Amino acid sequence: MSRILLFLLLLTASAPAFAAPVADTFADRATETRARALQRQLRCLVCQGESIDESGATLAADLRHLVRQQIADGQSDRQIKDYLVARYGVFILMQPPLQPDTYLLWIAPFAVLIGAGGIAFWAIRRARPTGAEPL
Amino acid sequence: MLGELGQLALCFALGLSLVMAVAGLLGARADAPNSELARSIASASTMGMMVFVVLAFGVLLTAFVTSDFSIAAVANNSHTLKPLIYKITGVWGNHEGSMLLWVLVLSLYAGAVAAMGRGGARLTSAALGVQGLLAVAFLLFILFTSNPFLRLDPAPFEGAGLNPLLQDPGLAIHPPMLYAGYVGLSASFSYAAAALIVGEAGWVRAARPFMLIAWIALTCGIALGSWWAYYELGWGGFWFWDPVENASLMPWLVATALLHSALATEKSGAFRTWTLLLAIGGFSLSLIGTFLVRSGVLSSVHAFASDPTRGFFIMVLIFVAIGGALGLFAWRAPTLQGGATFETVSRESALLLNNVFLVGACAAVFIGTLYPLALDAATGQKISVGPPYYALTFAPIFFALLLLVPFGPQLGWRRGDHKAAFRALLPALGVAGVAAVAVLAIASPRTLTGMLSFAVAGWLIGASILDFLKRKGARASAFAAALAHAGLGVTLMGVAGTTLWRSEALDVMGPGETMKVGPYILRFDGVAQVRGPNFQATQAQLALMDGGRVVTVLRPEKRVYPAEGQEVADTAIRTTVVRDLYLALGDDRGNGRWTVRAYVSPLAPFIWLGALVMSAGGFLSLWGRLRVKLAAPSPVTQPAE
Numbered sequence: 001m002s003r004i005l006l007f008l009l010l011l012t013a014s015a016p017a018f019a020a021p022v023a024d025t026f027a028d029r030a031t032e033t034r035a036r037a038l039q040r041q042l043r044c045l046v047c048q049g050e051s052i053d054e055s056g057a058t059l060a061a062d063l064r065h066l067v068r069q070q071i072a073d074g075q076s077d078r079q080i081k082d083y084l085v086a087r088y089g090v091f092i093l094m095q096p097p098l099q100p101d102t103y104l105l106w107i108a109p110f111a112v113l114i115g116a117g118g119i120a121f122w123a124i125r126r127a128r129p130t131g132a133e134p135l
Numbered sequence: 136m137l138g139e140l141g142q143l144a145l146c147f148a149l150g151l152s153l154v155m156a157v158a159g160l161l162g163a164r165a166d167a168p169n170s171e172l173a174r175s176i177a178s179a180s181t182m183g184m185m186v187f188v189v190l191a192f193g194v195l196l197t198a199f200v201t202s203d204f205s206i207a208a209v210a211n212n213s214h215t216l217k218p219l220i221y222k223i224t225g226v227w228g229n230h231e232g233s234m235l236l237w238v239l240v241l242s243l244y245a246g247a248v249a250a251m252g253r254g255g256a257r258l259t260s261a262a263l264g265v266q267g268l269l270a271v272a273f274l275l276f277i278l279f280t281s282n283p284f285l286r287l288d289p290a291p292f293e294g295a296g297l298n299p300l301l302q303d304p305g306l307a308i309h310p311p312m313l314y315a316g317y318v319g320l321s322a323s324f325s326y327a328a329a330a331l332i333v334g335e336a337g338w339v340r341a342a343r344p345f346m347l348i349a350w351i352a353l354t355c356g357i358a359l360g361s362w363w364a365y366y367e368l369g370w371g372g373f374w375f376w377d378p379v380e381n382a383s384l385m386p387w388l389v390a391t392a393l394l395h396s397a398l399a400t401e402k403s404g405a406f407r408t409w410t411l412l413l414a415i416g417g418f419s420l421s422l423i424g425t426f427l428v429r430s431g432v433l434s435s436v437h438a439f440a441s442d443p444t445r446g447f448f449i450m451v452l453i454f455v456a457i458g459g460a461l462g463l464f465a466w467r468a469p470t471l472q473g474g475a476t477f478e479t480v481s482r483e484s485a486l487l488l489n490n491v492f493l494v495g496a497c498a499a500v501f502i503g504t505l506y507p508l509a510l511d512a513a514t515g516q517k518i519s520v521g522p523p524y525y526a527l528t529f530a531p532i533f534f535a536l537l538l539l540v541p542f543g544p545q546l547g548w549r550r551g552d553h554k555a556a557f558r559a560l561l562p563a564l565g566v567a568g569v570a571a572v573a574v575l576a577i578a579s580p581r582t583l584t585g586m587l588s589f590a591v592a593g594w595l596i597g598a599s600i601l602d603f604l605k606r607k608g609a610r611a612s613a614f615a616a617a618l619a620h621a622g623l624g625v626t627l628m629g630v631a632g633t634t635l636w637r638s639e640a641l642d643v644m645g646p647g648e649t650m651k652v653g654p655y656i657l658r659f660d661g662v663a664q665v666r667g668p669n670f671q672a673t674q675a676q677l678a679l680m681d682g683g684r685v686v687t688v689l690r691p692e693k694r695v696y697p698a699e700g701q702e703v704a705d706t707a708i709r710t711t712v713v714r715d716l717y718l719a720l721g722d723d724r725g726n727g728r729w730t731v732r733a734y735v736s737p738l739a740p741f742i743w744l745g746a747l748v749m750s751a752g753g754f755l756s757l758w759g760r761l762r763v764k765l766a767a768p769s770p771v772t773q774p775a776e
Contacts, residue, residue: 041523043519043521049375049376049378049519050375051521056721090516090519091517091518091519094519094521094522094524095521095524095527096518101510101514102510105502105506105510105518105520108498108506109495109499109528109529109532112495113491113492113532116490116491116495117491120484120487120491124477124479127405127477127483128476128478128479129476129477129478
C-alpha cells in the first residue's frame with residue numbers, strides 16, 4: 001500500500017514530465033519492439049510476479065507510460081532501468097542484478113550441476129568392472 | 136450434526152493412523168513373536184483409517200453440495216447460486232478443504248499399499264508404519280489448525296462465494312490431479328524409508344507402480360494448471376515461473392529423475408542409495424511445496440489464508456519428516472550398498488547423466504524460488520527472480536538434457552556401444568536438420584533459439600521413432616520411453632512456437648471496425664449482456680473474417696460475480712492444431728468502443744499435447760507392470776510353502 005501511495009506522490013511531484021502526451025504504441029516498429037522488451041523486464045510492483053507488459057493493473061499502465069515517456073525523451077534502456085531502480089529498488093527488475101548478495105543465486109544452480117556431475121563421474125568410474133575388483 | 140460426524144470421523148482416523156504407525160513399525164521386525172499379528176493390525180487399521188478419511192471427506196462434500204452454511208468452511212467459500220460442479224470443487228478451493236483432500240489422497244495411497252503392495256511382508260508393514268506417521272502428522276495439523284468442520288453460530292443465510300478465478304472446469308480437476316502426484320510421492324517415500332528400516336533392497340519393484348502413478352498425475356496436474364493460466368488469466372502466457380508453479384515443478388523434476396534412477400536400480404542393482412535419496416527428496420519437495428503454498432509465505436491465488444501457526448506447524452513437520460528420513464538414510468544406507476558394475480558407456484551411465492541434469496535443473500528452480508525469501512528474511516533486501524533468471528539457468532541445463540535424451544535408449548545395460556548408438560541415431564540427426572531448415576524457411580522472425588529448439592524437437596521425435604521401429608513387435612510397455620521422450624519434443628515445439636512467434640494486437644474498437652492480428656482479420660460486432668448462473672457477463676462478438684465471409688464468431692467476456700464482488704475476464708480461443716487465436720475483452724472506452732486484446736500463438740496446443748503424450752508413456756509403463764503382475768502373482772499373495 002505504501003508503495004502505491006509513494007507512487008501517487010511521485011506522480012504528482014513529477015507532473016510536468018507527464019504533460020507531453022505519449023502514444024500507447026510507437027509508430028516506429030523498432031522503437032516499439034524495444035519498448036515492449038523493456039516492459040517485459042520490469043516487474044509490476046503490486047501484482048503477482050507479472051511484468052508491467054502483461055499486467056492489467058493501473059500502476060503497470062502508469063509505469064508503461066513512464067517507460068515510453070523516457071524512451072521518447074531519448075533515454076537508453078540502461079538509464080531508464082537505473083532511474084526506476086533508484087526509485088523502486090532492484091525489486092522492479094525481473095532479472096536480479098549480479099551483485100554480492102546475489103552471487104550465490106546465480107552460481108548455485110551451476111555449482112549443483114557440476115557437483116552432481118563430479119559425483120556421477122566418481123560413481124561411474126567406481127562401477128567399472130575392473131575397478132570394482134579390489135572391493 | 137453432519138459436521139460433528141465429519142469431525143468424529145477425523146478423530147477416529149487419527150486414532151487409527153496412530154495404531155497404523157505403531158503396528159506397522161512393530162511388524163517390520165524380523166523375528167519378534169507377535170510381528171505377524173502386528174502386520175495384520177497395521178493392514179486393518181490402514182483400511183479403517185482410509186474409510187474414516189473418506190467418510191470425513193464425504194461429509195464435507197455433502198455440506199458443500201447442500202450449502203450448509205453453519206460450517207465455516209462452507210460459508211466462507213460457497214454460495215447457493217453456484218453451479219453444482221463449483222459447489223463440489225469448492226470443497227478443495229479453500230485451505231481447510233484442500234488439506235483434507237491432501238489427507239484423503241494420502242490415505243488412499245496407504246490403502247493401496249496395504250491392499251496391493253508387493254514386496255516382502257516386513258517391507259509393506261514398515262511402509263504402512265511410515266505412511267501412518269505422515270497421516271498422524273497431517274491429521275493433527277488439520278484438527279488443530281485447519282479444522283474444516285468448524286461451526287458458525289448463528290449460521291449466515293448466504294455464503295461468501297468462491298474466488299471466481301477458481302470457478303472453472305480446468306481448475307475443477309487440477310488440484311485433485313496435482314495432489315495425486317504430490318502426495319503420491321509419499322508412497323515412494325514410505326517405501327524408501329521402509330527399505331532402510333528393514334534393509335530390503337527389493338523395495339524399488341514394489342514402489343515403482345506408485346512412482347509411475349504419481350509421476351503421471353503430476354505431469355497432468357502441472358499441464359492442467361498451465362492450461363488454466365493460459366486461458367483464464369487473459370494474456371496468453373502459459374508459465375509464469377510463479378513460486379507456486381515452481382513448487383509443483385520441483386517434485387516433477389525429482390520424480391522424473393527417480394523414475395530413471397529406479398529403472399537402473401531395478402534392472403541391474405545400480406545406484407541403490409541414490410534412488411533411495413531421490414525417493415526421499417521427491418516427497419520432501421512436495422512437503423516444501425505444500426509449506427510454500429499453504430503457509431502464506433507466498434501470496435497468490437493458491438494461498439487461501441495465511442496464518443502463522445499453520446506455517447509454523449508445517450515447518451516443524453517438514454523438519455521432522457525430512458530430517459528423520461535423512462537421518463535414517465545416513466544411518467542405514469551403507470548397509471544397502473550394492474556391488475553393481477557397468478562400463479563407462481552403458482545405459483546405467485546414461486541414466487545417471489539424466490539425473491545429473493535433472494537435479495541441476497531442479498536446483499535452479501529451488502534456488503530461484505527460495506533465494507528471494509531467504510534474502511528478504513536475512514537482510515530485508517527485496518529482489519525479483521523472474522523469467523529472465525530461469526532463461527539463463529534452468530533453460531540451458533534442461534536443453535543440454537534434451538540433447539542427451541536420445542542416447543539412453545540406444546545404449547545397452549552394463550555395456551553399451553557408443554559408435555553403434557551414433558550410427559543408429561543418424562536418421563534422427565537428419566530429422567533434426569530438416570526441422571531446423573523448415574523453421575528457417577517458414578518462421579519469421581528467424582531466431583537462433585527457434586532453430587535450435589526445433590532441431591532438438593526433431594532430434595527427440597526422430598530418435599523416438601527409431602526406438603519404436605527397433606522394438607516393433609515388443610510388449611506395449613517397451614514403447615513407454617519412446618512415447619514419453621517424443622512428448623518432450625512436442626512440448627518443446629509448443630513452447631518455442633508460442634514464446635518466439637506469438638503475434639499480438641491491442642485495439643480500441645467500435646461496432647463494425649476491424650483489427651488484424653497475425654494472419655487473421657477480426658470485425659467487432661458490439662457487446663451484449665449475458666446472464667450466467669451466478670454472474671453477469673458483458674460479451675463481445677468478434678467475427679473472424681475471410682474476405683467478406685464470416686468464418687466463425689468469437690465471444691470473449693468480462694464477468695462480474697456479484698456474490699464475490701469480483702470481475703473476471705473469460706477469454707475466447709479458437710484453436711486449430713497448429714495455432715491458437717486468443718481474444719480477451721478489455722475496458723469499456725465509452726460510446727460502444729472496447730479495448731480488445733488478440734494473440735495468435737503458433738503451436739500453443741502442442742504444449743499440452745506433449746504433456747499428454749508424456750503421460751501416455753507413463754501409462755504404457757504402468758500397464759506393463761500391472762499386466763505382468765496379473766499374469767504372475769508375486770509370492771506374497773501365495774501361501775508360503
